[in-house]
Amino acid sequence: MKRTTLFLVVTFALCGMTVLHAQSPFERAKAYVNEKDFAAARDLIRQAVEKAPSDVNVLAVATQVYLELDIHDTALVYATRLYEEDKNVPAYARMYAVALMEMGKNLEAADALRKSIRKNDELASSNLLVDALIALDSIQAAELVATTAKNKHENDALAYVTLGNLYFKYGKQPVYDLARQNYQTAVRLDSTLLDAHIKLAQCYWKLANRESDQDLANELFKRCLLEWGTVSRLDPKNAQSFFEQGKIYYLSARYADATKTLVKYRELRPVGTGNPLASWYLGNSYYEQRQCDSAQRHLEDAAAQIDSVRGKASLQMARCNFFAKNFKRSADLYKTIAGSNSMEPLDVWYYGAALVVSGDTATAITVMNDAAAKDPKQCGFMFRYGLLLMGKGKTKASTDIFRQRLANCKDSNDARIHAFIGNNFFADSLVDSALAEYQLALQLAPNNGYFMTRVAETYSIKGDDAKARELYLQAITIGQAPTATADDKRTATAAMMKLNAQDLKTKKWADIKERCQKGLELDPKSVGLTLYLAISHQGLGEMDSAKKTYKKVLELDPSNATAKENLKAIP
16 A cells, blocks of 8 residues: 655655756656656666665665555665665655565564654654554554544644544454544645545545445445545546546446546556556456457456466456457467366357357367356357257257257247257158157247248158148248248248149149249249249240240359250250
C-alpha cells in the first residue's frame, strides 16, 4: 500500500538537496520525480547511485522511485543504505520503515520508527508506527500511539488520519464507521490532504463490500469513486487513484471505463512496474471487449508476476481469440493448457471447435469426445459435433452424440436430429431403423417436406411405391404453396425427380411433362427437371420441343451424357 504521508515529507526534504550540474543523471532523475514520472527516473537514478553510492540525497530519491514503482526489494536495499548513512533524519527513517513494511518486516520498521520518534517526535512518524504496530497485532500499543498523537496535534488533519488508520485496521474487527468519521474530520480540517482522501476512499470501499443493502452499497461505491476522483484532481499523476478507480470499474463490469483509467495507470506505471493486478484487470477488461491483441500484453504481464492467475491468463487469451474468430491462434493457446485444471468443460468445446475451423479435424474429434463426456448439455456444440461426425462417415459415433443430445436438450432441433439419426441408419443400410427415426421426425414436424421425402425413400426401398408416392406428392404441395421457403421448394423439386423416376418405368410421359413444367417454375435452372422434360417431349413424339429442351440441358450442363446421346437419336 502506498503511504502518501511519507512522500509529502520526502518531496519537501528533496528541496534542500545539493545542486549538481544540470545534466547529471541525478538532476535529471529529480526532475522526473518532480514530474512524478518515476518510470523515466528509474534508469537515471540507478546511474546516479553507481556514481555516488553513499550520497543520502541520491539514496533518498532512489528509495522513493522504487517504492513508487512497487519494486520493494530494490527499494529496501537503497532505504537500508540511506538509513545507515544518517539515522537522525526523520524522513529517512520513515522511508526505511516503509520499505521494511512493504517487505513484511514490520517489527524492524516499528523499532526504527520508535528510535526516530524519541529523537524527533513528528506526527508523520507516529502515523507510520501505528500501521506497523497494527500489522504486528499490537493493537493496544497502536492505540496508545494514535491517541497520544491526536491529543498532541488536535488541530492537525494528519492526527485524525492516524486515528482513522487505527480503527480501519483494528485487529480482526475493524471499526470502519469510526475510521470514516476520523477521515472525514481530517478532510474538513485540510481538504488538500491527499492521504485523508485516499484513506476515506479505501474506507468507503470496505463499507460498500460489507453492506447487504445493494442500494446503500452502490451509494458507498459511488462515494469511493468520488474520493478517488478528488485524489486525481489534487494529484493528476497519482497512479494509485487510477488503479483503484480502474479496479472498481472492472469489478462493476464497466469494462470500457476500467480500460480508460487503467491505461492511465499504466502510462504512469509501465508494464513490469507497479501493481501487477493492474495488468490483470486491464487485460481482462480488453478481453471482455474482445480486443485480444491489447489484452495479450497485460495478461502475459500478470501471468509472469502472479502465480495464481498464470493458467487463467492463458485461458482468457484462448477464449478471446475464439470469440474474435482467430481460431488457429485460439487452438494453439488451448493446446498449451489442455488438460489443466484451469480449463472449464465449455473451454474443451471451444478448443474442439477452434480445431475444426483451423483444419485439424482429427484432433478435434478426440477433443470433442472429451467435451461431450464432460458437458453433454452444451446443446449447440453437441448438435454441430454430431454433424461433424456424420460428415466424416462416423455414423455410429454421430448417432451416439445425437442421442446424448436428445437426452439432455429439448428444443426445435429435436425433429432434425431424429432425421439425421435416420440418415445415419440409412447410410448403414438399416432401413427399418431409419424409417422409425424419420417417422419420429415427421411426428414432431408434420408439415416438413424433407422429412416426408425421407420416409418416402424408405418406403420405396421396402417396395411400397404407393405410400412413397403419397408422401412425395405432399412434399410437392408444400413446396408449391405461396408461403413455401427456399428449402421447401428444393425439397419439392427433389420429390418431383423421385416421381419422375417412378413414372419413367411406366412411360407416363404426360405426367412427367406436367410435373416438370411446374417444377421449373420453382427452379428454372434445374438440370434434372429440364432433362426429364426433354425425355417426356421425346416420349410424346414432340421432337422439335425435345431437341430444343435437350439443347437447354446442355446449356445448363455441357457435359450431360444423357442429353447428348438422346439428342443424337432424334432425326
